[in-house]
Every structure is written in C-alpha cells, then in structure tokens.
Amino acid sequence: MKKRSILSKILRAAAFVLAALVLLALVNFFPTFSLKTPGMQQLTGEYVTVFYETEQAAAEDVFSLAETRGGELADLLGLQQTKPVEIFIYDQQSVMQTKKYGLVAPLLHLDWYIGDNIGARVLLTSPANPGPAHTYEDNRTAALHELVHAYNSLLNPKMTYWVDNGLAGYLSGQKPSYPVATYAPLPTLEQTHVAGPLAPVTFANFSGYEYSYTYVEYLANAYGWDAVKSFAKDGDYQTAFGIDEASIYQSWTAFVKDAYSE
C-alpha cells in the first residue's frame, strides 16, 4: 500500500514536470506558429514575394535585388522555380530570431544572426535596422544568401549544412574580406560534416561561413560551374568531380592556405 502511494507520487511529480516542459516549449515556440506579424505589407514579383512591417524603402530595395538576381541564381543551381519564394522582413533582429527558434533566441545574443530560412521560406532582419554586428548592405546581401538556401532546399533537401552555406555565400558574393586562414584554424573534414540543431552556432564558431565560401570557390575554379551544379543536385563527389570527398578536402586545404593567408 505504502509502495503504491510513493509510486503514484513519483508519477504525479513526473507528469507535472512533463506538463510544465510542454507548456514552456509551447510558450517559447509561440512566435514561430506564424511567420507573418500583424499588418505586414506585401510586394509580389516573379521570383519572390516580400512581406514587410514598416521599413518600406528597405523592403523595396531587397525586393528589387531579389527580383533582379532570383532567376539567375535558380539557373546557376539548375533549379526550375515554379512559384515565388516568400521573404519575411522584420524591422527588429530580435523578432526575426524568434520566428525560427522562439522567444529564447534573442537571449542567446547572437548578434551576427540576421537571417535564416525555413525550407523555401526566408526570414530576414530589415537592412534599415541591421543589428549591432552588420551594416545595411550586409543585410541586403543576406537576402540573396537566404534565397539560395531556399532554392537549395527545393533542389536537394539532403544538401549538407557546409555545402548549403558555401553555395549561399559564394552565389551571393560574400567573399571573406580578410585572410581567414591566418586567423582561424582550417576546419577538419569532420567539422565540414556539421549537422543538427546546434549546427548554426558550431559552424559560425569555426568560421564556417568564410571557409565554406572558399570551398565552393575552389570547386568552381578547379572543376567548372557545371560540375558544381551537378554536385549541388545530389552531393555526389564521384559523379560531379570524378574524385572522392577526402581528396577534394585535401586539395581545398592547399588552395585555401595559399589564397587566404597573409
């Protein structure tokens, strides 16, 4: 009798903890249930539909850039775009961050985190309020970076985080502006396989944005864009480049040490 009552107390406590955790998760993810915020305006184009809050001029700037480059970027990736990609532009960086990771996101102080994608939908912090780590132009360019992610998610949902960001950085012209190989250790082959929910933070910590750019740059220089396009479709090194991933990694490290050191 006594045993049963202890057991039932434990079960009740466990149920209470579980309910509290579910409630916390629900509260945290509440902002992610709708990417639109109240009163958002809309710009409709051939390649993108832009939703924005009050920063109209910046939204129109992003819209015209994305409309100008959208078709060309889809072509470079070998994607037949069938409908416009939705881009949601938020006036505040903190609001953008809550749209993917919930209320907890702004508490992590990821100043560099200005844009993201959820499948084929793009989230962006308005260039008009670019956040402490970036400029107007950075956020404007980030729209193209995220547009490439959206295209990649349609082209090849199994694309690795490394290649996805390499293509996004390379095609949006985010060339590292400093000799990255002098300041940050080259990622190991293992690190280039970064995956999972913590990938964005791990990736940023080993200068993944800069290094993955140089990876795609190397592939394009050494094998030509048609090979990169074939690789983007299915991630098959042998078919695209006629060589395995480890050998590509070795040649890339030589390239990056040569091209990105002081």
Ligand SMILES: [Zn+2]
């Ligand atoms: Zn990215």
